Amino acid sequence: MGLKKSVDEVRVEIPGDLKYEKVVREVTEVVATRMGFSDTEVKNMKVAVDEASSNAIRHAKPKDPKDNRVVITYSIEPSKLVISIKDNGQGFDPKAVRPSIDSLIESEGGRGIFLMKNLTDKVEYDTSPGKGTTVRLIKYLNQDRKKSR
Ligand SMILES: Nc1ncnc2c1ncn2[C@@H]1O[C@H](COP(=O)(O)OP(=O)(O)O)[C@@H](O)[C@H]1O
Numbered sequence: 368m369g370l371k372k373s374v375d376e377v378r379v380e381i382p383g384d385l386k387y388e389k390v391v392r393e394v395t396e397v398v399a400t401r402m403g404f405s406d407t408e409v410k411n412m413k414v415a416v417d418e419a420s421s422n423a424i425r426h427a428k429p430k431d432p433k434d435n436r437v438v439i440t441y442s443i444e445p446s447k448l449v450i451s452i453k454d455n456g457q458g459f460d461p462k463a464v465r466p467s468i469d470s471l472i473e474s475e476g477g478r479g480i481f482l483m484k485n486l487t488d489k490v491e492y493d494t495s496p497g498k499g500t501t502v503r504l505i506k507y508l509n510q511d512r513k514k515s516r
């Protein structure tokens with residue numbers, strides 16, 4: 368273990384099928400509520416995780432059907448929650464997607480990525496062609512303290 372502080376992890380693996388999205392929503396609610404996030408923060412995180420997992424389910428398109436699974440990992444850290452959503456699909460170029468407020472109105476691509484960015488504190492992508500995609504959604508506890516820093 369060394370000096371590294373241990374972090375509680377909750378991991379959920381679902382088939383790449385939209386009917387399992389609810390499982391992810393419920394786990395997100397339980398984990399985030401337990402950590403002390405406000406009702407609004409919990410709701411926002413549910414939407415963000417929903418967008419990330421529905422993208423993994425709808426867009427990943429793995430070549431081999433047995434790779435059609437999505438793993439959601441919740442890292443429960445003292446000051447933040449890191450939720451990673453991993454698929455085994457084709458990957459994509461997040462920079463090529465232009466998330467904008469217009470996408471909310473026109474309901475074209477970019478809406479999910481826009482929402483994730485605006486409903487969490489940080490979004491990170493780890494994706495490359497043929498290697499799948501991992502999206503990390505980061506949400507800090509105690510926003511007030513963060514703002515006054
Ligand atoms: N996990 C993923 N795997 C492959 N492509 C993805 C993934 N997530 C997002 N994308 C690509 O980024 C685009 C924008 O995603 P998003 O903003 O959620 O809009 P939408 O899902 O409505 O198309 C998608 O249309 C898709 O091409």
Ligand SMILES: [Mg+2]
Nearest residue numbers: 418421422479
């Ligand atoms: Mg989407």
